[in-house]
Amino acid sequence: MKILFLACLSPKTGNNTTAERIRSYVEAAGHTCELRDAAEFGSPAEVAALVSRRPPFDGALAIHLYKAGRLLLGKKTTTTPQTHTHRCPYKPIFGGTDINEDVKVQQKRLVMEQVLQKTHGGLVSPVVWWWMCVIISFVLQVFLLVCGLRRVKDPLYLVQAFSEWHRENPLNVLIIIGPKVSTLSSTLTQTAGVFLTNERSQEELHASMRRCCALVNSSVSEGMSAAVLEAMDLGVPVLVRDVPGNAALVRHEFNGLLFSSPQDFVVQSRRLVSDQELRHRLVLNGRTYGEDHHSLDQERETYQRLVDLLR
Template sequence: MKILFIACLSPKTGNNTTAERIRDYIENAGHTCELRDTAEFESSAEVAQLLSQDPLFNGALAIHLFKAGSLLLDIQVPFGVIFGGTDINEDIKNEQKCLVMEKVLQKARFAVAFTEKMKEASELFMFSQRRKVYVQPQGIQTAVAKNFCWTEFLRSADVGTARVDELRVFLLVCGLRRVKDPLYLAHVFSKWHCQDPRNVLIIIGPKIDPVFSAEVESVIQRTAGVYMAQERSQRELHAAMRKCFALVNSSISEGMSAAILEAMHLGVPVLARNIPGNAAIVQHGITGLLYSSPQDFVDQSQRLMSDCELRKTLVKSGKDYVEEHHSLKQERETYQRLVATLQ
């Protein structure tokens, strides 16, 4: 089969990484998979025209029920969809978007949710299509750059490196866009840093929204203890995670944060904002710590600093959780089986 696969492909984002991994699964099963960015198309008519010009396409796949799924409404070949996160958590609150997503799910042969909670959320609005929705968590694999220099990484983010070994670096990994809310902790963290300069927060990720990225940079330049690092390759990012004190997530909405799962797999404690997408994979006090406000973040961080046994529990349980529930083998088998139903 030849499959058209549409997703938001901003470089070095979770969506991009997930799409490339799933494309590999499809091609490893003997199919051809053409991965295209949603930004290439302005309407579903353009996608339908593409498929009419190339009749060799046998099916299609999309990540994000609204942004990508809506582009498949006019095609004549069978297709499947994968929930992205903001579609079910945010877009579904918009009546017009909800109607479009329901049409997409009605036409889709199957849909994939990363978590049971995401599937349950979709059923509240699209109950009649619930039998089409399968749950398959993201598969996780990590690899660390061998020649990574932690001191150089800190220097590149303009962090003073006089006492590198004494620093407690909190690493916030996210693409710079509003839904990731990277400045949520900035004010309270800066106050905490002034009380104890060893605590620093580094934000790292691609500048997806240029206007918002400029706003973030402007705030950080005048905020003590909060820094921004240039995006790195995945191997370098994983190496930085290994060196940090804790991985931070401050998103308003998440489907399934790959950064959280990667940190767990690398044996790094996680401090995640208490939102449904994070609470679905972080069990508070067991596999990570959830916080509900900026001050709560500081309180949970101080708890992590003072309790060595808690840290050991989070590291071990987090790694065990990822290895048990986020298997690449299981993910590969699921997508290969579902794509076969598009014949």
């Protein structure tokens, strides 16, 4: 089968990494998969024209119901505006911001509903947020916050409380990894114990994660944080904000620690630093959880089956 795959492909983003991985699954199953950036297309009509070219596509996939899925709604005709001209079957893959944030906006929600109505059902996929890097000194107790610097990621949520803890114990350091933003950089310049560093490759990020004290997630809203799952797989404890997406992955004191406020984050961090038995339990259970519920083999088989449903 010839498959069109639409996703947001900004360089060095989690969406890009996830899309490339899914494409490899599809192609490994013997299909042809053309991965295209959703930002290339200004309207569903442009995608409809692409799909209908010879030889035509047999099916399509799209990560994120609004940003990419809406482009598969087709070209509306002049006589029947609610119908669509191309017959290419498609499957949307839920991202994270679509079902956590965009659904709150009525106009976007209506479009997403149309996307779902035109298919036989979507598949929830992790949105892999931002793959970045920093080289960490073994001397420090480094807490690593990996995120795209957006409102929903709330990168400044822990800054003040962590800075106060750092003044008490200078060995504790919080490093935020993500694209530098001038306003954020200027804020952190005045903040003790909290640093911002540029993005790096996934390989460099993993090397840094293995050497940090814990992987932190402070998001206001999450779908299924791949950074958290990666940390578990690498044997790194996770400290995550108690929001539904994070709480779906992390069971408090079993495979990670949840915090409900900046002050609670410091309390849980102190426990993690001082209690080696707790740390060992979180690492062991985190790895087991990832193997049981988020294995790459299962993910590959699921996406290959998804493509088969387009036949």
